[in-house]
Amino acid sequence: MTDKMVLRTQQWLNQTYGGDSRFNKVAEDGQTGWSTIYGLTRALQIELGIQNTADNFGPSTQRLFVQRYPNGVQEQKSGDTATSNVYSIIQGALWCKGYSAGSDEITQHFYGGTGKAIKNLKTDMGIGGDSSVDVDIMGALLSMKQFVLLESYGGLNAIRQAQQQINGNYRDYTGIIPTDGLYGREMNTALIQVLQAIEGFTPSEATGNFGSGTKSRLKTISASNGTGDKPQWVWLATVALVCNRIAAVIRTSWYTGLSDQVTDFQRQYGLPQNGTVDPTTWMSLLTSKGDPNRPCVACDTRFEITDARLATLKANGYQIVGRYLTEPGQSSLAPADYFKAIRPGELERITKGGMKFFPIFQEYSTKLAHFTPANGAAHAKSAREAAQRLGIPPTHIYFAVDFDATDDQVTSNILPYFRAVLANLGGGYKVGIYASRNICTRVIEAGYAGYAFVSDMSTGFSGNLGFPIPDNWVYDQFTEISGYQGQGWDLDRVAYSGKMPAVSYVKQTSAGGTTIDQGTNYDQMGPIDLIWHLEKRFDELRAQGKVGQDYVASGTTGTWVTVPTWRCMLNYLSKDYLRDGGNGSTIEWSVSAESFRKADAAILEQDATASAIIKSLDRYIGSWRQSMIDVNGESVDL
Structure with a gap:
């Protein structure tokens, strides 16, 4: 206008x-x-x-x-x-x-x-x-800078009042900050500068960076000491709670209900719940990464979890490790040369060794141009195939957004990308997201991901500054350790909310390979793996000239026509309807679809390998079949 x-x-x-x-x-x-x-x-x-x-x-x-x-x-x-x-x-x-x-x-x-x-x-x-x-x-x-309440953008009166008080009382430290009621980068920096002013730093020393000096002067405030000589500390704590959408009012003395609000914040952020604003709580109130030295049970790394590294992690209290499903150009590399991808036998080593894991997909995720619907579909397929090949049971796979996308860029690129990921993942797997707080929240609220792995370690990301942690966070990456314990490998420390379980076992599978593993225990496989194995055996029988051909008569002669494997498989998977009738007439089903391929079925059911696969697959396609769980968690007839 x-x-x-x-x-x-x-x-x-x-x-x-x-x-x-x-x-x-x-x-x-x-x-x-x-x-x-x-x-x-x-x-x-x-x-x-x-x-x-x-x-x-x-x-x-x-x-x-x-x-x-x-x-x-x-x-x-x-x-x-x-x-x-x-x-x-x-x-x-x-x-x-x-x-x-x-x-x-x-x-x-x-x-x-x-x-x-x-x-x-x-x-x-x-x-x-x-x-x-x-x-x-x-x-x-x-x-x-705006100096009126931007209510239509989410501005709050209480935050605006705090901004006005900062300008009135701490202008020498912060300069003039916006009074728009929004908790953004400038407001976050100002709160740290106010803390530094309260701690006794001079204006030139109050940089707005939360370093070791700032941490060393923190005071714990609680119901027992939150009055009298600490009004500024209580004021700052309540402002931070308002900014994090926990409290609604700003006070200068401890009040009834403040302990509960502090506990709510600590619960939401996975901190020890004691109802006091201690140093660990202060750091989470004012920075996205919080206290880098706080205890945690999860981690992630690009390095292979060897027996020695597994022992080190367990000895240091870690119970869960995040690992990467794939990496660019992996197909041309020997496993020993992988930079970050999970190596053969690694997940079995982790789970049999008493730890759990969660899968991460991160390929081409550092630029806006990487996030297109086409890439979303391709990444979903790659992630599914890798998870199936590695024997990972249905779980959330965390797809990465590893750059500071703005809100407009989330709308233009990130949301369409995740919409495509959701539409193409399949295999019983569900979509998780690794990104800054704002990106995680927006993708989850749009319905394109279920849970978040939050990149809170990136404290400078605009998507972390001024945004509360997503409600559906499972993992929260808050600091990186280079050269972990002098062993030459790097580790990210990760908080764990417990809202979704980590993966505790690996299915036996060779799906995605080139040959059938004759020693495979099919009873432990899911339906997708079983279908893959049956397809492979069908192709081996086709190579012997036993299946996959139809004779088409023409007058007194005829020709043999090759029928694609996918069609033959769909036909056999529908056997309860096409051959056995299902809940209705076999003839009606055959008329509406196609005739049952009796000759192929007889060969498959007489073949030792194929019949072993069918014996396990029958629980999904036989007359007394169980449902399969789809990507939305719904029970469906395979």
């Missing part, structure tokens, strides 16, 4: 500075955006005498602004007729933020209308005061 005064601002900028090589013309569309903000910034730099202008309100611009206006830009007295383009720039920036400067045109004056707008802006920021524009106010004007 076109805003008349934003359009006036754009026109004024182009008319005033359009002939200056230091200025980039802005689109005259009446819509506030970065182009207009950049235009206002370069205009100010030109007024300050800067030759090499830029799009950011950086240190040089700030220094020259303070030199020219040591007390800020002041409102003019009513009789002051002096003009300045800087006044016009301030007016344009105010209009772009939705504040009326009291005129239908961009003027070169700073009178009461502009002054009132500045006061309203400062009130919204939470700092109050006069109409002067100092370097902090100018920097906020020349930004896309």
Whole structure:
């Protein structure tokens, strides 16, 4: 929607500075955006005498602004007729933020209308005061920061109140932060800077990075000590709980119910549940990865779990390990040369050795262009085939999004990719997702994945900052250890919620290979593996000329026609209907589908290998068959 005064601002900028090589013309569309903000910034730099202008309100611009206006830009007295383009720039920036400067045109004056707008802006920021524009106010004007509640985007009044209090009380530490009610990157950094201020660091020392120094000064607060001399600590804890959607109010002293809310947070994030805001809880409240030294029972690694590594993991309390199903170019590699893919016999070693595992699929997952429906379908097929080949029973496979996709990119690429994964996975397997918090939540809420493996270790991801952990998280990757215990392999530490069990056994299978394993125990196989083995035996019998051909008569002669294996298999899998009648007439089924291939069936049922497979497969296709579980967890007739 076109805003008349934003359009006036754009026109004024182009008319005033359009002939200056230091200025980039802005689109005259009446819509506030970065182009207009950049235009206002370069205009100010030109007024300050800067030759090499830029799009950011950086240190040089700030220094020259303070030199020219040591007390800020002041409102003019009513009789002051002096003009300045800087006044016009301030007016344009105010209009772009939705504040009326009291005129239908961009003027070169700073009178009461502009002054009132500045006061309203400062009130919204939470700092109050006069109409002067100092370097902090100018920097906020020349930004896309919002200072009104963005309720339609999920902004909360309680968070806005906290933002206003931060601006009012900790501006020397944080600068002016948005007061839009949203918990984003800037708000998260500001909360850590407030913590550092409470801990006694100076403004220059308060970087907003949660390092060892910050951790060393943390205080534990609880019902027994959350009053008196710790109002700032309680205030910060309740703000963090509000930002994490646990609490609804902000207080400066411990109140009835706060212990329960802290416990709820600890439960949601898989922390020890003691109802006190201890150092481990502080770190999870203010960073996505939390305390990197907290205990955990799960891990993931790209390295093969050998007997020695298995013993090391068990000795250190690990019970579950995440491993990668495949890797690019795996088919051309010998198993000994795999970079990260599961090696033959590894899963059996893990499960027989007393640990469990969960499967991860991560191929070409680091760029937006990798996430297309076509790749989703192909990745689902590769993951299913690898899981079946490795004998992994039905479980969630965690498909990776290993880059910081924005919300718009989730809509345009990530969701269609996972829709295709869900539609093509099959084999009884279900879709999990490995990604930042926001991506996991959106894909799960769309119905394209069931559970999440959260990449909280990536603390700088915008999809982690300001977002609560997904409700359906199972694994939470929070720190990496290089050269684990000096043994030359790397390990990611992973919290485990217990909401879905890890895999504790491996099925016997050779599905996906080239030949039949004559010693296979078919009783332990699922229906997909059994069908694969029957197909392979059928092809071996076809090579002997025993099955898979129809004689088509034509007059007094005829020809033999080869029938595809897939069709012959479908025919035999339907034997309860085509040969035995199912719940209705055999003739009716044959008319609606096709005639039963009696000759092929006789060969299969007389063959020792095929009959052994059929004996196990009959529990899914015989008259007294059991249901098979599909990808949605529903019972279906195979």
